[in-house]
Amino acid sequence: MSATESSPALRRPKLADLVTGTLRRRIAAGEYDASGKLPTEGQMTTIFGVSRTVVREAIAALAADGLVQSRQGAGVFVVPSPASPFNALGAESANKISVAINVLEVRMGIEIEAAGLAAVRRSASQEAAIHEAWNEFGRLLKLGIPTGKTDFAFHRAIAAATNNPFYTEVLEALGSRTIPCDVASPWSTETVLSREYQAGLQREHRDIMEAISAQDAAAAREAMRQHLSRSQERYRARLRTV
Structure with missing residues (x-):
């Protein structure tokens, strides 16, 4: 440390x-x-x-x-907020897989370090919030309900556990682009993402969560790196089949 x-x-x-x-x-x-x-x-x-x-x-x-x-x-x-530069990032192309890949690249630059910081900075209540988001993802998965919002909640809880508000602000600015495969996307969890696919995400989330709980910053960073890298590859594979 x-x-x-x-x-x-x-x-x-x-x-x-x-x-x-x-x-x-x-x-x-x-x-x-x-x-x-x-x-x-x-x-x-x-x-x-x-x-x-x-x-x-x-x-x-x-x-x-x-x-x-x-x-x-x-x-x-x-105070009504002015248009965010994130929102201006090709709103008309927000439903493209290429946009999801670009967003994941940005997230890798932010969330890998956030996971490491969360491992050493998180409070007991922040750790609990990460676990709650993970459990809720599993609950929705069992019910066959789209998991996009809970997926975002998991990543946001990790950002919050850094105790640096700019990490959460960046995720919130990215908004729905953070987890593109949700009901608002043409690649919706309802129609494209299989239960097996989402169960894989849940296992990757578990690895991140367990490293943060163990206060192992290096393992948390690596688990987040693996998760986001695999997500990038999944989108690239989908892009090749479109």
Whole structure:
């Protein structure tokens, strides 16, 4: 373990940072409408079980990032986000396998290191979130329900466990392109991805999860590298048959 991966990153995040991160994720996920109003300060103290001071600090951080805006006497509102450069990445070609391959290349540059950092930085609750996403993938697989959203949740939980918000922000910016084979894609899990295929993904996810649980950064990076490399090869194989 390097000095970069050790003690400073293991400090417990502040309550305000946790609230900020949760609100940031909910805004990115569209749980609060663009230009919509956030819960009141009093409501948020109940929702998060924190003081008004913590809520104010979290709102101030979001406002500094340009995500929300306070209006005197009216409340705090979500600021509509400008078009993301990720969203502009050939929206008309987002259903091409070549786009999925390009996205996987970007993810390899981000998620391999994220897995290693998660192994040494993750808290008990963050480890539990990774396990929960993995279990949910298996549950949906048994029911024959598309697993794309849970697949994304697994990778996002790993990014969150780095305790570096930029890892989760990049995945959220990529959005549906992160896991292209979902119901929104022509290569939908409902019609193309077999149960065997998805069970293979689940086994690869397990290897990543177990390395993170064991706090083995090198093994976590290698497991993530293997997973994303195999995913790239699967898309390339599909491209050759189209």
